[in-house]
Amino acid sequence: MKKLLALLGTCLALACAGATAATPGVTAEQIRVATIQDLSGPIAILGAPIRDGMAMRFDEENDRGGIFGRKLRLVVEDSGYDPKKAVLATRKLLQRDGVFAFLGDLGTPVVMATMPLIIEAGRPHMFPFSPHAATYQPLDPLKFQLFAPYQDYMNAAVRQMVTSNGYKRVGLLYQDDDYGLEVMKGVEAGLAQLGQKLVEKTSYKRGATDFASQIARLRAAGCDLVVLATVVRETVGAVSEARKVGWNVDMLVTASGYSAQTHELGGKAMEGLYGVSVMPHPYAAGANDRLFEWIERYRTRYDADPNVWSVMGYNVADVFIQGLRGAGRDLTVERFVHAMEGLSTTRDFFGGPAYHFSAQDHLGNRHGRLARIEGGKWVLISDYLK
Amino acid sequence: MKALLTAAVLGMVAVALLGADYALSQSAFVATWAIAGLGLSLIVGQAGQISLGHGAFLGIGAYVEGLLAVAGWPPWVSAPAAVALAAAAGWVASLPGRRLGGMAFAMSTLAIALLVEEGLVRWESVTGGAAGLAVPSLRIAGQVISGPLGQSLVSTALLIVAYACCRRWVASRIGRAWRAVREDEAAAAAVGIDCGALRSLAFVLGAGLAGLAGVLYAHWLAYLSPEQFGLQLSFELLMLVFIGGAARLAGALWGAAVIVALPQLISLFTDALPARWGSASGVETLAFGLLIVLIILLRPAGIAGERRQAGREAG
Numbered sequence: 207m208k209k210l211l212a213l214l215g216t217c218l219a220l221a222c223a224g225a226t227a228a229t230p231g232v233t234a235e236q237i238r239v240a241t242i243q244d245l246s247g248p249i250a251i252l253g254a255p256i257r258d259g260m261a262m263r264f265d266e267e268n269d270r271g272g273i274f275g276r277k278l279r280l281v282v283e284d285s286g287y288d289p290k291k292a293v294l295a296t297r298k299l300l301q302r303d304g305v306f307a308f309l310g311d312l313g314t315p316v317v318m319a320t321m322p323l324i325i326e327a328g329r330p331h332m333f334p335f336s337p338h339a340a341t342y343q344p345l346d347p348l349k350f351q352l353f354a355p356y357q358d359y360m361n362a363a364v365r366q367m368v369t370s371n372g373y374k375r376v377g378l379l380y381q382d383d384d385y386g387l388e389v390m391k392g393v394e395a396g397l398a399q400l401g402q403k404l405v406e407k408t409s410y411k412r413g414a415t416d417f418a419s420q421i422a423r424l425r426a427a428g429c430d431l432v433v434l435a436t437v438v439r440e441t442v443g444a445v446s447e448a449r450k451v452g453w454n455v456d457m458l459v460t461a462s463g464y465s466a467q468t469h470e471l472g473g474k475a476m477e478g479l480y481g482v483s484v485m486p487h488p489y490a491a492g493a494n495d496r497l498f499e500w501i502e503r504y505r506t507r508y509d510a511d512p513n514v515w516s517v518m519g520y521n522v523a524d525v526f527i528q529g530l531r532g533a534g535r536d537l538t539v540e541r542f543v544h545a546m547e548g549l550s551t552t553r554d555f556f557g558g559p560a561y562h563f564s565a566q567d568h569l570g571n572r573h574g575r576l577a578r579i580e581g582g583k584w585v586l587i588s589d590y591l592k
Numbered sequence: 593m594k595a596l597l598t599a600a601v602l603g604m605v606a607v608a609l610l611g612a613d614y615a616l617s618q619s620a621f622v623a624t625w626a627i628a629g630l631g632l633s634l635i636v637g638q639a640g641q642i643s644l645g646h647g648a649f650l651g652i653g654a655y656v657e658g659l660l661a662v663a664g665w666p667p668w669v670s671a672p673a674a675v676a677l678a679a680a681a682g683w684v685a686s687l688p689g690r691r692l693g694g695m696a697f698a699m700s701t702l703a704i705a706l707l708v709e710e711g712l713v714r715w716e717s718v719t720g721g722a723a724g725l726a727v728p729s730l731r732i733a734g735q736v737i738s739g740p741l742g743q744s745l746v747s748t749a750l751l752i753v754a755y756a757c758c759r760r761w762v763a764s765r766i767g768r769a770w771r772a773v774r775e776d777e778a779a780a781a782a783v784g785i786d787c788g789a790l791r792s793l794a795f796v797l798g799a800g801l802a803g804l805a806g807v808l809y810a811h812w813l814a815y816l817s818p819e820q821f822g823l824q825l826s827f828e829l830l831m832l833v834f835i836g837g838a839a840r841l842a843g844a845l846w847g848a849a850v851i852v853a854l855p856q857l858i859s860l861f862t863d864a865l866p867a868r869w870g871s872a873s874g875v876e877t878l879a880f881g882l883l884i885v886l887i888i889l890l891r892p893a894g895i896a897g898e899r900r901q902a903g904r905e906a907g
Contacts, residue, residue, distance in 0.1 A: 246877040283859060284876050289813055289820060294618055294856055297740065301611035318724060318815040326738075338723075382713060383722035383819075 229538050230329070231306030237273065237530065237537065239264075240281045240305040242295055242320065243312050247287030252515050253312050256335065257282055258508050259519025260310060267527055274535040278527070281305055285312075289319035296320040300327050307332055307542075310522040314338050314384060325349070328539060330546075332529075333522040333570075337388050342569040347543050352522060352561060352570045354484050356385065356460060359574030360392035360433070361399075362591040363482045366576060367431060367458055368400055377406040377429035379420055379444055381436060389435035389460055405429060410440065417444045418451075425453050434459040441479075442472035449475045456480065461574060466513055469579050477582075482574040485521060486557040487514045487584055496555040517556050525551060525561055525570070559590050610860075616740035622845075622852045623747035624808045627754050629832045629844030631801030636830070637838035638762060639794035640774025642698040645685065645705030646829045649799035651821030653678040653806025655712060655719060658727040658816050667730060667807075675803040681708075682799020686792040693777075705826045712818035724817035727810045743812050750808065751845075754801055758841050761797065770794060802829075835887055837894020846895040850887070855880055 231238040241260060243253035257280075264278040272278060281303045283295035292311075299305050300323065307330040311317050317336040324331045325348050333352040334341050342351035367373065378393055380386035386409060397403060406427035408420045421444065424432055432448075432455055434441055441463035448455060457479055459468070464481040466489075490501050490511075504512040530537065532545030547565045561570030573590040606615040632646045653674045660670035681704070688700040712719045719725060729738040730746065737746055761767055772780040773787050781787055810816055828851060836847025858879045865875075891897060 246874050250874070281863075286877070289815065290621055290809075290852070291855060293813060294614070294621065294852075295859070297614040297617040298610070298856065298859070301614045315724070315815065315817050315820060318726070318817075319813050322814055340726075384724065384817075387721070387723060 229306065230300075230304045232276070232537050235276060236279055237276045238279045238281055238303060238305045239526070240283065240299040240303065240308045241310050242283045242285050242292050242299075242308070242316060243310075244287045244316070245282075245284040247285070249287060249313060252335070253284075255513055255515040256310060256312060256519035258504075259512070259516040259521070260523040262504060262507060262516075263520045263523035263527065273527065273530050274537075276537075280309075285316050287313050287316065289315040292316040292320050293323065296323050300324070300329070305329065306537075306539075307526075309333060309526055310335060310519060312336075317341060321349070330539060330542060332526055335518070337385060345566065345568060348539075350546055350563065350568045350570070352525060353518075354559075354571050354574055355392075355569075356388040356435075357392035357395070358572040359482055359484065359591070360389050360460060361396035363458065363574060363576060364393050364396035364433060365400060366588065366591050367456075367480065368397070368402065371431070371456070373431040373456070374402075375405045375427070375429050376402065376431045376433065377424040377427055378404050378408075378433045379417070379424065379436065380407065380409050380434075381412055381440065382409040383412060385462065386435045389433070393433050414440065415443055417447045420444070421447045421451065421453065425451070425455070429455060431455070432457045434463060436460075437462045438465050438467045438471070441468050442476070445479055446472060446475045458482070464514065464577060464584065466584070469582055469584070476579045479579045481577045481579070481584065483514075483577045483584065483586060484559070484571075484574045485514055485517050486577075486586060488512050488517055488556065489583055491583075494555055500555070517558070521554070521556070521558060524554070525549070557586070613740045616744040618853050618856060620740060620743035620747045620808075620812055622848045623744070623751040624805050624812065625829075625832060625852050626845045626848035627747075627751050627808070628802045628805035628829055629836065629848050630751075630754055630758050630841060631798035631805070632829050632833045633798075633836075633838055633841060633844045634758065634761070634770075634801075635794045635798040636833050637840070637843070638767060638770040638774065639791055640770075641689065641791060641794065642695075642701070642830075643685070643795070643798070643826075644698050644702040644823075644830065645708070645826050646701075646798070646802055647821050647823070647825030648685075648705045648708035649678045649682055649802035650806040650809065650825065650829075651708055651712065651818075652681050653803030654810040654816055654821070655725070655806075656803075657807040658725050658810040659718065661728050661730075661810070662725070667732060671804070671807045674807045675800050678803020678806065679796045679800035682795040682797075682802075683792055685799065686795035689791045689795075690788045702823070702826075705821075705823055709818050709822045712821065719818070722818060724815055727814050727816060729814070730811040737811070743808075747808055747812075750804065754804065755841065755845075758801075762841060766790070766793065831884075833894075835884065835894060837891070837897035839893065839898075840896040843894045843896035850884075850895070854883065858883075 243257050244250050245253050261280055264280050268277045285292035285295060308324050309332045312335040314336040317334040321331055330348050332350050337356050342349055380390055406424050408423050410420060434444055434457055436444055441459050445457055459481045461482050461484045464483045466487050469476045488501055501512055529546040529549055533541040546563055549563050551561045553560050559571045559573060563570055575586055575590045576588040577584045577586045628650055635641050635643050656674035656677050657670050685701055685704045689697045713722050729736050769785045769790050772785055773790055777787050832847035832851045835850050837843030858876050862875055
């Protein structure tokens, strides 16, 4: 009994002993940065390349000597897309690992459940992979977003398509979740600006594999352009179904369907499919010198071809590093936020957009560009649409 | 007394090792999941029914509490309402049991899980649909409970109450009747037990407890979306009960500790592994799966289950 009580006391003393540094996660040698990815759940296929891209950019910076002599350390936690696990992981990262910032967390439920804890702890919440507007609105000094919202770029993409190709009857196939709804709002707003309305809209449940009834319905409505708020597999399923029944309608998919897997899985039937690209896919064939060298390095390092998610992971790490460098030698959260608010990047060798942040606007980019599958690969057919 | 002290020491070690907020946050979720587990344990372990849709009741409790909290209702009104609605859903879910038995009835509970998830998505005007619902912090007597300490205290206090209630039920005439139904329905009916009503009672109480867990979950997570209450959650809760030991109430506590805290412990260990191994995709899931298999092999009747019983079942 006495021994137990003594042990209790010791534990208490130990618990209280943890002293805190001036800026959490920043020492003379190191900056610790957290990311919560899905490495084992339903979107692990995105989480792994995102993490790999981020790790690659961090190591590059470290090989060059780090940021003012401080090496970057990426602390990765796997949420499995479970917000409960993500909340616990956040507590761990905040308290045990004492990280400086959270970078590129993946998945809306995960982001929405963890963001309040991160903000409350006073750590920057940087560039999460979630389309939710709460990641940059209302304006909060600690929240920054990099990815163009579906609503904004689909609005512009649909307007561009309708004005240049003269479509009269636009239809929509959408996934019935927050992603599908965001796209619908954008498409409807874009059409409204041209005095048009959606002539037909039909939905499917995530994971659906049969699109026969949806395609039949869109065809019966006489659509001449079908917008797809689908992800890769559903894109392939919907386009294949249309072609199978001999319907050669033009189709436009969001950036979620803009993936090399779309033409790899779908084959010839995907030819002519339009898509919106926010970050270009890294094709080795026809790549510029720097991109080609990057692809080679990625292949050597991970023994796999990079995809658009690897590029996005690399990209968030790159912009974050530019912010860190702007904050100067004496790194604090305030200095970092101030540097981020003044940051304007230039176009990179991937062909991605330039990002602009200000004290009034923490969303770096609102634009996407049009692409089309030609000869078994995505070909960019427009610049970023304003 | 000894058990309490051991628990206290374990808790302190956890705090010292993990840091207070992290450990307390875990204990809040462990206690919350244990409450839901207790409910399922009544249905599965005592009354001998399989519920494949228990996550749905947790979802109903969470959404009702979330929506009422957003509307500004105090928790002493909203929480009982959430528990009552979840319990009512449990009663509805038990109705097919009057005509169906075994797997056919289990399938009907599976349907409940699907219906509730779909309903939460479709009933957009109320639930916010797939875009989700932000829930304000719990407020008790003017105090905002948003930190891990408060969350842990509230969850643990409610767990103690729930555990005490369950023990009373299980030791009473109802508990004996449940076990009679579980062991031999025909014999139970022959001695005058209304099997259908007892099964419904197990579902009402079990779903009510899940609803209570949902109330806490809604506040601890502060963001609800329908996909959180899908089949995966129902299976997670079922796994919790079987790993802990369905025949004993303490099994729910053990099961919750394993389901919630074990992945966290594994993640601490993988942090210590060389980067190449620790960062490989799926390492943590693999380790978790292996440990679960190990637990089931060593203790087939669950962690809290008796070894003797385990031996008998294995033989």
